[in-house]
Structures are given as C-alpha cells and as structure tokens.
Amino acid sequence: MSATIQVDQLSKTYKVPERKGGFGAAVRSFFKRKYKEVKAVQEVNFTIERGEIVGFLGPNGAGKTTTLKMLSGLLHPTNGKANVLGFTPWELKQEYLRSITLVMGQRNRLSWDIPAADSFLLNQAIYRLSDDEYKKTYKELDELLELEPLMKKPVRNLSLGERMKCEIAAGLLHRPKVLFLDEPTIGLDITGQVRIREFLREYNKRTGATILLTSHYMADVTALCERIIIIHHGQLKYDGGITNLSKKIAPFKLIGVMLAESNSHDLSKYGTPVQNEEDWEKRYIQVKAEDVTRITSRLLADLPIHDITIADPPIEDVIEQAFNS
Amino acid sequence: MFLIFKRLWQVNWAEQWQYRANLLMYLFYWLVSPIIYLAVWTSIANVKGSVNGFTANDFITYYMVLLICDQMTSNIVIHTFAYKIQDGTLSGELIKPIHPLLTNGLVNNIAFKVLTIMGLLPIWIILFFLFKPNFSGVAITGVLLSIPIMVVAFFIGYLLSAAITSLAFWTTRVYSIHEFYFALILLFSGQFVPLPLMPKLIQDIAQYLPFQLFLYFPIQLILGKLSTDQIILGYVMAGVWLVIAIVTFNWVWRQGVKQYSAVGA
Numbered sequence: 267m268s269a270t271i272q273v274d275q276l277s278k279t280y281k282v283p284e285r286k287g288g289f290g291a292a293v294r295s296f297f298k299r300k301y302k303e304v305k306a307v308q309e310v311n312f313t314i315e316r317g318e319i320v321g322f323l324g325p326n327g328a329g330k331t332t333t334l335k336m337l338s339g340l341l342h343p344t345n346g347k348a349n350v351l352g353f354t355p356w357e358l359k360q361e362y363l364r365s366i367t368l369v370m371g372q373r374n375r376l377s378w379d380i381p382a383a384d385s386f387l388l389n390q391a392i393y394r395l396s397d398d399e400y401k402k403t404y405k406e407l408d409e410l411l412e413l414e415p416l417m418k419k420p421v422r423n424l425s426l427g428e429r430m431k432c433e434i435a436a437g438l439l440h441r442p443k444v445l446f447l448d449e450p451t452i453g454l455d456i457t458g459q460v461r462i463r464e465f466l467r468e469y470n471k472r473t474g475a476t477i478l479l480t481s482h483y484m485a486d487v488t489a490l491c492e493r494i495i496i497i498h499h500g501q502l503k504y505d506g507g508i509t510n511l512s513k514k515i516a517p518f519k520l521i522g523v524m525l526a527e528s529n530s531h532d533l534s535k536y537g538t539p540v541q542n543e544e545d546w547e548k549r550y551i552q553v554k555a556e557d558v559t560r561i562t563s564r565l566l567a568d569l570p571i572h573d574i575t576i577a578d579p580p581i582e583d584v585i586e587q588a589f590n591s
Numbered sequence: 592m593f594l595i596f597k598r599l600w601q602v603n604w605a606e607q608w609q610y611r612a613n614l615l616m617y618l619f620y621w622l623v624s625p626i627i628y629l630a631v632w633t634s635i636a637n638v639k640g641s642v643n644g645f646t647a648n649d650f651i652t653y654y655m656v657l658l659i660c661d662q663m664t665s666n667i668v669i670h671t672f673a674y675k676i677q678d679g680t681l682s683g684e685l686i687k688p689i690h691p692l693l694t695n696g697l698v699n700n701i702a703f704k705v706l707t708i709m710g711l712l713p714i715w716i717i718l719f720f721l722f723k724p725n726f727s728g729v730a731i732t733g734v735l736l737s738i739p740i741m742v743v744a745f746f747i748g749y750l751l752s753a754a755i756t757s758l759a760f761w762t763t764r765v766y767s768i769h770e771f772y773f774a775l776i777l778l779f780s781g782q783f784v785p786l787p788l789m790p791k792l793i794q795d796i797a798q799y800l801p802f803q804l805f806l807y808f809p810i811q812l813i814l815g816k817l818s819t820d821q822i823i824l825g826y827v828m829a830g831v832w833l834v835i836a837i838v839t840f841n842w843v844w845r846q847g848v849k850q851y852s853a854v855g856a
Contacts, residue, residue, distance in 0.1 A: 340853040341851065360688040360689075380602060387598055391594040392598075
C-alpha cells in the first residue's frame with residue numbers, strides 16, 4: 267500500500283503587492299503595481315505512512331502553515347504534487363474532505379454567535395454521521411476534553427482555551443483519518459496542553475489516524491512525535507527521528523536572572539548572554555544543559571539574585587542555531 | 592442532504608435572531624428608496640392626472656407590490672460572504688464537504704429574508720391604510736404564476752451576486768463592482784421607474800436582461816397587466832438566465848478557489 271501522505275516537489279510562491287510608504291508611491295502603485303515574489307515553500311518532498319505522528323517544525327514564516335494549507339486543499343500549489351489518501355487535496359473532493367481535518371489556532375469550525383452544541387449538530391449532518399456514531403464519538407471526546415460544561419454557552423463567551431478544546435473536538439467528530447493540526451495547543455495553559463497531547467496520542471492509538479502537527483512548543487513535539495520534519499525559508503532541512511535531532515542540536519538551556527541591585531554585573535563569565543524580547547526584566551544567559559545545576563548554584567552564591575528561571579530555548583532559536591550556523 | 596439544510600437552517604435562524612436589531616435597521620434602509628419613489632410618483636400622477644398612462648393608483652399598486660417582490664428576490668450575499676474571502680475566514684468553510692455558497696450562504700440569505708419579510712408585514716399594512724391602493728386588477732392566476740418566477744429570480748440574483756462576490760478572490764475592490772451591478776438592477780429592474788416610462792431603447796434592452804425578472808415582471812404579472820405572450824417570454828427568459836447564472840457562478844467560483852490565498856492563520 268502506498269503512503270498516506272506523499273509530497274513531491276511541492277512549491278508555493280506568493281505574489282505580494284509591494285510599495286513604499288507615502289503619497290507619491292501610493293499614486294504610482296495605482297498605475298503600475300509592483301509585485302514581490304515570496305517563495306513560501308520550495309520543492310519540498312516527504313512521505314508519511316499511516317498511523318505516524320509527525321512534528322512539523324520551523325521558525326515563523328518558514329512555510330509550515332502554507333504546506334498544511336496545501337495538504338488540506340485550501341491552497342493550490344505553484345508547482346509540484348501531493349497525494350493524501352489517494353486524493354489530490356486541492357481538488358477539494360467531498361470524499362477527501364470527509365476523511366481529513368484541519369485545526370488551526372483561530373476559530374473556524376464553530377459559529378461565533380451560537381452555542382458549540384449547535385455547531386456540533388450541524389457538523390454531524392454535514393459529515394453524515396449517524397446518531398449512534400455521533401454520540402459515541404462525542405462521548406469519547408467529552409471524556410478526554412471535558413466538553414459538556416462548554417457546550418451550552420455561545421462560543422464568543424468561551425475563553426481561548428475552552429474554544430480551542432471545542433475547535434479540536436469539532437474537527438474530530440467525523441473521525442478523520444488524517445489530521446493536520448496547526449498549533450493545536452496555542453493559548454492553552456500547561457494542563458490544557460498536556461490534556462490535548464494525551465488526547466491526540468490516544469486518538470492516534472485508537473484509530474490509527476495519521477497526524478501532522480506544527481507547534482511552537484518543543485514539549486508538544488517531544489511528547490507526541492517520533493519523527494520530525496523541519497523546514498526553514500521554505501526548504502526542507504531535516505526529516506528524521508527526534509533522537510537524532512537532539513544530537514544535532516546542542517542541548518542548551520536558558521537561565522534568566524533578576525538581580526536585586528544594579529544590572530552592572532558581568533554575566534558573560536557564566537554563559538553566553540542572550541536577549542529575550544518577551545522579558546526585559548530579566549537578563550538571560552545560554553548554557554549547556556549539563557552545566558545548568560553547576561552554573562545556577564554559582565550564580566546564587568555570587569550574585570544578589572531576586573528571581574531565577576531555567577527554561578528551554580524557543581524552538582525558533584534552536585532551529586536557527588542548528589541550521590544557520 | 593435534507594438534514595444538512597435543516598441544521599443549517601437552525602443555526603442560521605438562531606444567528607439572524609441574534610442580530611435582529613441590525614436587521615431592522617437594514618430593512619428600513621432597504622425600504623426607504625421604494626417608499627420615496629412611491630410617494631414621489633404618486634404625487635406627480637395626482638397633479639397631472641396620469642404619467643404616460645400611469646395613474647396614481649397604478650403607481651401605488653406598482654410600488655406596494657414592489658416592496659414584497661423586492662424582499663422575495665433580493666439577496667445580501669456580497670455583505671455576508673465577500674469579507675470571508677478577503678480575511679481568510681472562508682478557510683473553515685472551504686474544508687467542509689459542502690459548498691459554502693450553495694449551502695450555508697444560501698440558507699443564511701433565506702433566513703435573513705424570512706425575518707425581513709416578517710418585519711415588512713406591519714410596515715406594508717400601515718402603507719396600505721395610508722395610500723389605500725385599489726387592487727381590483729389582481730387575479731389569483733397572476734399571483735400563482737408569479738411565485739415560481741420569484742423563486743427562480745431569487746436564485747438568478749443570488750448566483751449572479753455570488754459570482755460577483757467570488758471576484759473577491761482576485762480583487763479587494765469587489766464592493767464597488769457590486770455597486771455598479773446594483774445600479775444596473777436599479778435601472779433595469781423597474782425600481783427607479785416602472786419600465787414602460789423608460790425610453791423605448793431601455794425597455795427593449797431590459798426585456799432580455801435578468802433584472803426585470805426581479806421586480807418588473809412579477810409585479811406586472813401579479814397586477815394582471817401582462818399578455819400571455821409576455822408571460823411566456825418572461826418564463827423563457829427566467830429559464831435561460833438561470834442556466835447562465837449557474838454556469839457563470841460555477842466558473843468564477845472554480846477559478847477563484849484556485850486563487851485563494853487563505854490569509855491569516
């Protein structure tokens with residue numbers, strides 16, 4: 267039997283209108299538009315077998331979402347071929363759409379103004395599920411995601427995490443054979459993330475579904491995927507086991523410290539200072555994973571530390587380091 | 592398929608109720624111009640006795656029926672759908688195994704119509720007592736014959752508007768294109784002026800355009816003012832334009848989806 271997902275020289279180039287700011291440029295662009303070609307995905311090849319869970323990683327703008335959109339059929343590629351479950355996705359055949367799902371971070375399956383329960387019933391009809399099938403799947407989803415308390419409220423009144431749970435459930439009611447998940451745990455707290463991960467693993471085990479997921483959280487990927495595909499600047503950079511990847515990527519940790527007094531202390535003797543744009547209060551250094559304990563205790567002994575954190579570096583940085591150097 | 596439409600109806604009906612105040616505003620906006628035409632033409636005819644053979648009662652009955660036909664045959668698909676193509680919210684609908692415009696979009700418009708017609712009813716009754724139209728020319732056969740025409744005209748109008756809406760796949764200026772299309776409707780449907788008062792050339796052109804099917808043709812049919820030949824020609828035109836509308840919409844939609852860039856996440 268052939269692979270569930272087969273991608274062959276897949277490419278997508280966007281034409282983006284481009285102009286400088288200002289009135290003159292606006293007038294000129296009215297008469298003569300300039301376009302810039304953006305190569306979002308370039309000649310990507312891979313195959314995924316039935317039942318695999320594959321993590322799809324890359325920095326922002328690497329082409330992950332574009333690839334997922336092509337594979338789910340939303341986008342026509344500029345070049346290349348793809349075959350999923352024997353279908354060409356962008357032909358949007360109903361039979362194809364009934365056997366896949368695409369869950370994206372944003373709202374898309376649930377109507378904003380009405381309770382999720384109504385949207386679920388609509389999906390039951392659209393995907394032609396019998397009452398028994400529907401009830402059975404709903405019960406399973408409810409057990410794993412605790413949906414029942416959320417069902418009666420209008421979707422606009424749910425929190426981001428609650429909505430995400432409902433979105434995922436709505437996308438799985440028809441028991442798809444292939445799942446394309448774009449940031450399925452975004453916006454969820456740690457328990458929520460863990461629960462979704464457990465759920466996906468369980469779903470994969472029970473149904474043999476094939477899952478391709480992108481995530482910002484390394485933990486999502488390490489918990490779920492044995493195989494990883496990395497793309498960067500639209501090109502495939504790595505396709506293989508997650509253990510091999512960790513060897514390739516030097517295992518680093520980030521230590522963030524908030525000093526009680528001035529910030530004049532020199533941290534560079536403890537590790538490589540790095541900037542963290544999300545947190546200006548703390549100063550960060552990057553150290554080898556095996557040195558974390560040693561360096562932390564030295565820091566605590568040497569400096570007037572107010573607060574200290576140890577974290578994994580963001581996935582983007584890791585990939586940037588591994589493939590750009 | 593029936594169940595899909597039933598559930599779509601439940602969802603869209605509930606959604607439209609959420610926006611009932613909005614909907615009433617929309618209805619008033621919609622009614623303003625025909626009611627102005629009604630008032631203006633009636634006063635002119637009252638002063639002059641008649642305008643090109645149209646008496647004051649002719650104008651009153653014409654516009655009173657127009658208010659109903661307009662609600663039956665018009666659609667708002669450009670407003671409920673074009674933005675989805677532009678901001679990428681269409682993605683969620685496009686990956687479902689049903690056609691977004693021929694199922695959800697359609698039911699959404701029909702739910703909207705049912706509510707606006709409910710809103711129109713009391714207004715129509717008030718106008719009836721204000722203007723006291725004499726409907727003596729109306730015959731039951733004309734009314735019955737007008738119903739299938741209005742249904743087909745709604746579909747023609749919906750599909751043509753949907754085709755224009757689908758131009759949003761290429762251009763963000765789709766609303767101005769639709770404004771131009773709306774101006775054609777205003778001119779050739781008999782809303783601005785009943786068609787017999789238009790120059791002969793415009794009348795001749797209008798006969799072969801779909802727009803008169805939205806208003807002028809069903810109005811005259813209801814008012815019992817058409818000959819058998821005219822009725823047959825109208826039915827043929829409705830059939831021809833339905834086919835043209837289906838083919839046009841399908842073609843534009845298919846080409847458009849290839850252009851879709853699914854912006855946003």
